[in-house]
Amino acid sequence: MKIYFKPLTYITIFAFALFTCSSDDSSSDDSVDNGDDDDVAVTELHAAFAAFNSDAVTAILSDDGTEVYIETTGFPDHTSIYWETDNALYMDEPGVTKTTQDTYIGGGQGEAASFTVDAIPNLTGSTVTTQLNTIGIAVSGASIFNDQEGAGDLDQAAGSLDWAGAHKGPGVYHYHLEPTPITNDDESLVGILLDGVFIYGRQCISTGTYPTDLDASGGHTSTTQYTDGAEEYHYHIINEEYPAGNYAYDPAYVLFAGPFQGY
Numbered sequence: 001m002k003i004y005f006k007p008l009t010y011i012t013i014f015a016f017a018l019f020t021c022s023s024d025d026s027s028s029d030d031s032v033d034n035g036d037d038d039d040v041a042v043t044e045l046h047a048a049f050a051a052f053n054s055d056a057v058t059a060i061l062s063d064d065g066t067e068v069y070i071e072t073t074g075f076p077d078h079t080s081i082y083w084e085t086d087n088a089l090y091m092d093e094p095g096v097t098k099t100t101q102d103t104y105i106g107g108g109q110g111e112a113a114s115f116t117v118d119a120i121p122n123l124t125g126s127t128v129t130t131q132l133n134t135i136g137i138a139v140s141g142a143s144i145f146n147d148q149e150g151a152g153d154l155d156q157a158a159g160s161l162d163w164a165g166a167h168k169g170p171g172v173y174h175y176h177l178e179p180t181p182i183t184n185d186d187e188s189l190v191g192i193l194l195d196g197v198f199i200y201g202r203q204c205i206s207t208g209t210y211p212t213d214l215d216a217s218g219g220h221t222s223t224t225q226y227t228d229g230a231e232e233y234h235y236h237i238i239n240e241e242y243p244a245g246n247y248a249y250d251p252a253y254v255l256f257a258g259p260f261q262g263y
């Protein structure tokens with residue numbers, strides 16, 4: 001899995017290839033092992049991508065079916081104090097102290113992000129710790145971060161998190177906590193992480209309640225609402241309250257603390 005920015009021309013080529021290669025691009029005999037990875041090909045995008053905000057997020061399957069390129073404007077489709085005050089999605093949040101008064105969604109370096117994941121995450125590799133940067137893209141279109149802020153943990157910054165468990169410093173607008181406009185103590189899809197694994201809310205549709213078989217990353221293998229009865233490895237927001245001190249919207253749940261399991 002690499003994180004890099006692809007020129008627009010590549011996107012065009014991929015899109016064109018999708019239309020021209022279509023179904024005879026066999027998924028079984030093109031698994032050339034170049035020693036790099038056990039890349040497995042698929043013939044269509046995962047059904048979960050249909051849940052993403054299409055105004056912000058674009059997901060494109062590579063022509064050989066082994067990778068998915070995902071890009072986002074980073075603009076969430078919900079209200080926040082971090083929108084400019086004249087934006088229709090601006091919401092006053094008296095309990096929230098913005099990171100700086102002049103920061104707003106779309107300001108600074110903007111919110112855009114992109115990365116490429118394996119179409120089928122590699123669950124046999126080693127675990128990888130998360131970084132202080134975008135670790136995934138939520139269905140709303142905004143970035144997902146881990147449970148760290150700057151050099152320390154999140155406590156010091158919790159007062160700046162909006163009702164979605166997100167904030168924006170000079171960089172992108174990003175979630176640290178359970179993003180309640182997306183999932184609020186339910187089984188909704190939250191987004192996809194850099195290792196290609198999808199993350200869901202605190203509950204799992206396979207049992208209709210909180211999963212009890214999660215690994216250290218909040219992952220387990222079961223059916224989901226997007227797998228048509230098949231079992232698939234995925235993450236959940238771990239149902240363990242995070243005592244986020246001055247967070248204005250108790251209770252708080254860390255969205256994803258890692259490590260990645262899908263590299």
Ligand SMILES: [Zn+2]
Pocket residue numbers: 145148149157167174176
């Ligand atoms: Zn942050």
Ligand SMILES: [Zn+2]
Pocket residue numbers: 200203204205206211220222223234236
């Ligand atoms: Zn589950």
